[in-house]
Amino acid sequence: GAVVSQxxxxxxxxxxxxxxxECRSLDFQATTMFWYRQFPKQSLMLMATSNEGSKAxxxxxxxxxxxxxxxxxxxxxxxxxxxxxxxxxxxxxxxxKGQGEEGYTFGSGTRLTVV
Amino acid sequence: SQQGEEDPxxxxxxxxxxxxxxxxxxxxxxxxxxxxxxxxxxxVHLILIRSNEREKHSGRLRVTLDTSKKSSSLLITAxxxxxxxxxxxxxxxxxxxxxxxxxxxxxxxxx
Numbered sequence: 001g002a003v004v005s006q007x008x009x010x011x012x013x014x015x016x017x018x019x020x021x022e023c024r025s026l027d028f029q030a031t032t033m034f035w036y037r038q039f040p041k042q043s044l045m046l047m048a049t050s051n052e053g054s055k056a057x058x059x060x061x062x063x064x065x066x067x068x069x070x071x072x073x074x075x076x077x078x079x080x081x082x083x084x085x086x087x088x089x090x091x092x093x094x095x096x097k098g099q100g101e102e103g104y105t106f107g108s109g110t111r112l113t114v115v
Numbered sequence: 116s117q118q119g120e121e122d123p124x125x126x127x128x129x130x131x132x133x134x135x136x137x138x139x140x141x142x143x144x145x146x147x148x149x150x151x152x153x154x155x156x157x158x159v160h161l162i163l164i165r166s167n168e169r170e171k172h173s174g175r176l177r178v179t180l181d182t183s184k185k186s187s188s189l190l191i192t193a194x195x196x197x198x199x200x201x202x203x204x205x206x207x208x209x210x211x212x213x214x215x216x217x218x219x220x221x222x223x224x225x226x
Binding site for chain 1 (some may be wrong): 157
């Protein structure tokens with residue numbers, strides 16, 4: 001079945017630094033990828049939708065200059081948290097959808113801790 | 116809001132019992148999906164039900180969809196301790212091009 005690889009699974013960084021999270025579709029071409037943020041014991045909040053070769057569409061309230069998304073190929077999307085602060089600490093999950101597919105495949109998530 | 120709302124928020128049952136979780140939504144949908152998440156892990160897709168379907172089965176899982184009531188339910192039969200996890204519904208609207216998740220139900224199955 002479809003597999004989405006996300007890494008790193010865990011990252012600890014210092015305040016003010018930037019962190020890049022990668023999301024790769026391993027056996028299918030992902031025309032659309034989604035980035036979610038999840039706080040402890042809460043639901044997934046959609047941050048942005050990225051389509052290959054075009055600018056990401058951000059949800060209301062999500063700072064596009066802080067959460068940079070790049071979807072340069074049909075198999076790779078990256079989320080860069082710039083100038084990270086402790087309040088950015090969260091669980092970030094990507095998902096991907098192949099063309100013509102109805103379902104979504106999720107990555108295993110990245111636990112970001114900013115100290 | 117398109118966001119699904121799930122109930123109960125938390126459910127605790129004994130192994131062998133059935134677990135039922137409900138999801139309600141407000142907008143039109145193309146399909147509704149149920150996912151499982153173990154603590155601190157990614158989501159695992161369980162089952163997808165289209166808007167023109169009323170019921171689907173997959174192993175011990177049974178999903179129903181009532182579009183007139185804008186609600187869906189997930190039934191896990193003969194539960195096992197390994198079913199302990201959070202379960203989320205996600206509603207998908209093709210025009211919106213995205214899925215929106217409910218708040219989830221935390222299921223605890225006691226051995």
